[in-house]
Amino acid sequence: MVQRKHREALKNAKRIVVKAGSKVLVEQTGRPDHQQLKALVDELSAIRNDGGELAFVSSGAVGAGLDALNFARRPKDIPDLQMAAAVGQISLISAYHELFKANGVNVGQVLLTHDALKHRTRHLNARNTLINLIKNRVIPIINENDTISTKEIKFGDNDVLAALVSILIDADALVLLSTTDGLRNGDERVSYIEEVDDDVLALVADKADNLSTGGMASKLKSAQIAAHNGIPVVIADGRKPGVLAHIFQGQDEGTLLFPKAGNMSKRKSWIAFFNRAEGCVVIDDGAVDALRKGKSLLPVGIKAVKGNFKTGAMVDIQSPSGESVARGLVELPSHEIDDLKGRKTAGKSGEVVHHDNMVIL
Incomplete structure (x- = not known):
């Protein structure tokens, strides 16, 4: 069976990008959920300590900032969002530093903007920095630089950023963690898709909320970007215990989008996906x-x-x-x-x- 074969292939993934959305990481108030953060960090650390190479794309800075600033709702005004991100990023990265340190893992913070990645020289500099961190057994914790991003230079959401990072560092797999167990078709989980087409997108029923900007449609479109560059993607429930271990043991977890044969060159990928x-x-x-x-x-x-x-x-x-x-x-x-x-x-x-x-x- 094709899906079984592709699931088994994930066992061989060494360089992995994991993205966790805001709702996976914070409570409804926006305050970081420390129990959930610890569970996720323990899983990431286990992969790294077992020889894996990891990059972690983390949302949650704006959400954490909303609680610290006593904002009842996510503001629409860019300066207020940037302020919330600046305040929340400190709380989030401090929590990660302590949790990873307890597992004997070093981390580094990397904040990116789309403008940086579309500029060819800065694109290559970002790639070299990330790969050097990974090769030195440091997990880069990556987020969009919301404190300076504007509409013109934003990635849109961290699902897109995670897809671009996976291309940037030649990842073997990308995992997009959400609060659902993948794409749903009514009461059933869709285990495997070959292409993100109109029929697949018709299954999506995203709702806006105060904490996050992405949704299943964003995840599917981002997964397609990665898959077009030869990178398999799994969309899975980030609050389920052992979810990452299950994925990389080849178990039927989440929704898998496996790439077709024929990858783009790095230059063509840069043209297609890193430019506006x-x-x-x-x-x-x-x-x-x-x-x-x-x-x-x-x-x-x-x-x-x-x-x-x-x-x-x-x-x-x-x-x-x-x-x-x-x-x-x-x-x-x-x-x-x-x-x-x-x-x-x-x-x-x-x-x-x-x-x-x-x-x-």
Whole structure:
């Protein structure tokens, strides 16, 4: 059975990223749940002490800050959220430091922003730092840098951040811990999915709350990002005793998304997932076919340009119907592409987006 084979493959995972959501880590008030934190830290420490390599993506800073500041609800104002994160991060990381220390494990704090990871040099610096921590048996505790993040540079939630970290460090597996035992289809747990499509997303019924921003839809979409880069993902109940041990013993725990054959190169992954589009180029049907056959984007196939962007910017490449066909780094600024659209030349290079700088979606 395919699923049994894939579950067994998790036994061989050595470098693992584990993400725990806010509701796994804190009480309803937002105060850190120390009993739950200890249980999770004990599990992570056991994997590390057994030779595993770990990176831990932890939510909970904002939630912990809400309680310390006596906020009744999660604020919508960015400065108040940043203040809560600054206060709560101290409480959370202090608790982790003491709990891991009791297990003989060193930890390091790493705060990231999307802006840092989309910049190629800083992207590589972040990768080198994380891998060096892991190789020296230190568990990096990673969170989004909410104290400086704004709408333009936020990852969106820590599910996405965990997927990007798993790609960044070449993880063997990603575990997204929630307060449910995986994707549900009515009263039944969905044990295994091959692709996150509309039918799978139709099973999701997320509800907003005061403590967290993610949900099952976010976890599934983040899992798909990791799976597209060859990384198996398990979505499981983070409050269930022994859940991590069960997963890496190959047991039928949570919902497993196992990647298909054929991984992206690191550069293509960086283009596809670590950049945000600064504009859009609409192309005709002939250009769509050409791109899917491995060709570069030429001006003759461009119908319209949306947005103002510079040379080297990431753009979405869309079909006439609005379907996202590809993403790529442009060779020319938006105003020059707009002037050249429909023509058979683009200056010296002859290309608007070279196929080496493009990912087909």
